[in-house]
Amino acid sequence: xxxILELITTDAARLxxxxxxxxxxxxxLWEQAAGDTARGMLTLLSLWATRGxxxxxxxxxxxxxxxxxxxxxxxxxxxxxxFPSVGRLHPPAQRLERSITDLFGLSAEGATDxxxxxxxxxxxxxxPLGKATARHTPQAAYEFLPVIGxxxxxxxxxxxxxxxxxxxHFRFTGQGETVxxxxxxxxxxxxxxxxxxxxxxxxRGAKLAQRTSGDSSVAYGWAYAQxxxxxxxxxxxxxxxxxxxxxxxLERLANHLNDxxxxxxxxxxxxxxxxCSILRExxxxxxxxxxxxxxxxxxxVPGGVSVDLNTDGRAALEALVNDIRLGxxxxxxxxxxNASILARTAGAGILxxxxxxxxxxxxxxxxxxxxxxxxxxxxPYGPYAKLVFTVPTRSxxxxxxxxxxRIEEIQQSLGLLSQLLKSLPDGDIFAPLPKxxxxxxxxxxxxxxxxxxxxxxxxxxxxxxNRCHMRDPSWFQWPLLEAxxxxxxxxxxxxxxxxxNCSYSGVDL
Amino acid sequence: MIFNLLxxxxxxxxxxxxxxxxxxxxxxxxxxxxxxxxxxxxxxxRDLLRLMKKEVVLAHNASWxxxxxxxxxxxxxxxxxxxxxxxxxGLQFSWSADLIAIVALLGSARFFMALAGMDVGTSFGGIxxxxxxxxxxxxxxxxxxxxxxxxxxxxxxxLSTVTHYLAGSNVGLRVSLGMALVALVIVxxxxxxxxxxxxxxxxxELTMVHEAMVLEYSGRHLAMIELASALKLVLYLSLIVSLxxxxxxxxxxxxxAAHLLAVVYYLIKMLGGALALATFEVSIAKMRVFRIPDLLxxxxxxxxxxxxxxxxxxxx
Numbered sequence: 001x002x003x004i005l006e007l008i009t010t011d012a013a014r015l016x017x018x019x020x021x022x023x024x025x026x027x028x029l030w031e032q033a034a035g036d037t038a039r040g041m042l043t044l045l046s047l048w049a050t051r052g053x054x055x056x057x058x059x060x061x062x063x064x065x066x067x068x069x070x071x072x073x074x075x076x077x078x079x080x081x082x083f084p085s086v087g088r089l090h091p092p093a094q095r096l097e098r099s100i101t102d103l104f105g106l107s108a109e110g111a112t113d114x115x116x117x118x119x120x121x122x123x124x125x126x127x128p129l130g131k132a133t134a135r136h137t138p139q140a141a142y143e144f145l146p147v148i149g150x151x152x153x154x155x156x157x158x159x160x161x162x163x164x165x166x167x168x169h170f171r172f173t174g175q176g177e178t179v180x181x182x183x184x185x186x187x188x189x190x191x192x193x194x195x196x197x198x199x200x201x202x203x204r205g206a207k208l209a210q211r212t213s214g215d216s217s218v219a220y221g222w223a224y225a226q227x228x229x230x231x232x233x234x235x236x237x238x239x240x241x242x243x244x245x246x247x248x249x250l251e252r253l254a255n256h257l258n259d260x261x262x263x264x265x266x267x268x269x270x271x272x273x274x275x276c277s278i279l280r281e282x283x284x285x286x287x288x289x290x291x292x293x294x295x296x297x298x299x300x301v302p303g304g305v306s307v308d309l310n311t312d313g314r315a316a317l318e319a320l321v322n323d324i325r326l327g328x329x330x331x332x333x334x335x336x337x338n339a340s341i342l343a344r345t346a347g348a349g350i351l352x353x354x355x356x357x358x359x360x361x362x363x364x365x366x367x368x369x370x371x372x373x374x375x376x377x378x379x380p381y382g383p384y385a386k387l388v389f390t391v392p393t394r395s396x397x398x399x400x401x402x403x404x405x406r407i408e409e410i411q412q413s414l415g416l417l418s419q420l421l422k423s424l425p426d427g428d429i430f431a432p433l434p435k436x437x438x439x440x441x442x443x444x445x446x447x448x449x450x451x452x453x454x455x456x457x458x459x460x461x462x463x464x465x466n467r468c469h470m471r472d473p474s475w476f477q478w479p480l481l482e483a484x485x486x487x488x489x490x491x492x493x494x495x496x497x498x499x500x501n502c503s504y505s506g507v508d509l
Numbered sequence: 510m511i512f513n514l515l516x517x518x519x520x521x522x523x524x525x526x527x528x529x530x531x532x533x534x535x536x537x538x539x540x541x542x543x544x545x546x547x548x549x550x551x552x553x554x555r556d557l558l559r560l561m562k563k564e565v566v567l568a569h570n571a572s573w574x575x576x577x578x579x580x581x582x583x584x585x586x587x588x589x590x591x592x593x594x595x596x597x598x599g600l601q602f603s604w605s606a607d608l609i610a611i612v613a614l615l616g617s618a619r620f621f622m623a624l625a626g627m628d629v630g631t632s633f634g635g636i637x638x639x640x641x642x643x644x645x646x647x648x649x650x651x652x653x654x655x656x657x658x659x660x661x662x663x664x665x666x667x668l669s670t671v672t673h674y675l676a677g678s679n680v681g682l683r684v685s686l687g688m689a690l691v692a693l694v695i696v697x698x699x700x701x702x703x704x705x706x707x708x709x710x711x712x713x714e715l716t717m718v719h720e721a722m723v724l725e726y727s728g729r730h731l732a733m734i735e736l737a738s739a740l741k742l743v744l745y746l747s748l749i750v751s752l753x754x755x756x757x758x759x760x761x762x763x764x765x766a767a768h769l770l771a772v773v774y775y776l777i778k779m780l781g782g783a784l785a786l787a788t789f790e791v792s793i794a795k796m797r798v799f800r801i802p803d804l805l806x807x808x809x810x811x812x813x814x815x816x817x818x819x820x821x822x823x824x825x
Binding site: 153154155156161163176177266267268269270271275278338340341343344348489490491492493494 | 539542543544545632633635636639704705708710711712713714715716791792793794795796797798799800
């Protein structure tokens, strides 16, 4: 009987160029895989279902300097309507499992939490991706986890908030100002993306993917294109790859600039937001002028990109990089020398390193707590293998650390943009996709500004999407926010929340 | 007598009339410092007018108290503001109530506001009320001690007498006065829900103090509360300028021309105060809720020290 580790063999080069093999495994091995993720030998990248099977994407980090990071997909066919729970052993899988139950009607055997997640009882059908039967009985009221103790009181917040933000419900149980437990209730922006993907053409799928989480359009577009290209064994032209990287770094730049300002604004330090917003707006306008869309939506298409960069555009972006570099330096100084804002951010909302590792928290959330992982470096794609950059990490895990990771990533992105603009290869920007002759599957993994965005695509023989699973980095960050706010004070929640800046739309699908 | 009554009437009307403008000036200045255009200076008046025209939405379980509190708060704040010698010390009502009465009036307003915050029973109202009372428990004693040190110096708790005394040339620079000023500024920031204690422009329900208490109010009720808040800001700013920059204040026997000149001086002083407040607010972040007692504790200690120093210097 093979060890589960022996099945996780796909290295970066193979992942980016060939269809992903999924290993059909036994129930016993499935449980072993769940145990290995819980013990930290493997990182759970995602968990999803197709008709008739459940799949797990796993990652093994290198143990020796000459080894590389490897990924793999293992699948368990389920003839009955259930599969052994992964969340029972490895909590990060719980919400993914509950979503599978809602969408497919497959139940997780032995799951500790069997409440619905995406299905709020408002859909006219139940299990839309499974049997899809009409709803006959209304769903029972959602029960929040019980909190027992003296002098406790509940504070329900949302889903409608006072500010213009995405909807989500937060149930605080507090003792005075101290938070004893926070429980999140998400799913209010459910759009049925998974159902819409079923049977869609590759082009339509690209549009849907880029509308999953608006601020990560490029990351989603690229991850989806990667999955499609890998499934078809097709490579996008070199110039297209570099252009994609330019877009991805612009997106990271805009979002990080916005976040740094917005976090400070939640501590009523409005100056930072005002100044950062100016810089962000310059990035957005440059994106609009050069690529035709502020969020660069639909600029990435499977097979390449849809807009080329001309000489003027190149000069404009070079000017932008200089502009931001000059404009951002004083802001870092402003932040680092203001005792009143540092008093709020330093030591607030500490995320323990072991939790960050166990949840495989991507992006600044993981890196601020010592999880040294970046898809661009560890599973390189596109032009990143040839570029020089460092992955900033911190060990404190507080709001301040998450701000600093962002600040350093902004600086790295500026460096990457300079390199990309200088070494932009000539050639085509699009290579037409070949027609698949049989069923194909591909996996894409891209570093968005929040962390690693995973897209898994199953194509049918006609080249239509049979199933597309997109896993936003926030799946593994939202639960950590609950852990971070425990024993903290309720008034510090907005600050901690903004420093995570998780996507609602990305996880509500 | 008649003249004093007229001056008193003018003073009462003036503080209400300029209260929204003061808020407008602070907003404009703040926006400009943040490199934004900012709303027009007269926007707060428009907002009040708009709120007055809107219907009032009440919770089903709101009691009579909830409906009465906005007017009570406004009335108490207005009476307190009427007692401040903004531009003239010869105010008719000034002799009937002193600084302690002002503190008591504001204290009652806050008490009813906190009750109203809890009346409907939403969690945010309760959070706001409890935070407000925590702040008040420290701000009020600091305020009282400041009053005492001023009273010791001037020999009276009558605000007009104190201002008259401080405006005189024989005061000089006193350590106690400096301490009282710092303490009063901190108390004023806390009482008016300004940064670093509270953020008047936040939309984050969980961090609010004053705004959380009034979250359930709408229409004319909200207008009354907004106007009372603006009035309170005028009150504290006037208190600070009348005590610590008392030049140009008209005395009881002065002519009409002197009184009009005093109004101009007063308006200039208020403008200066508003600009200083806006500048201070953009350069600092809000404090952690549990650090606020440290700040107010500092105010309390400063005012206590000021009072003690006066006692010591007297006995020597």
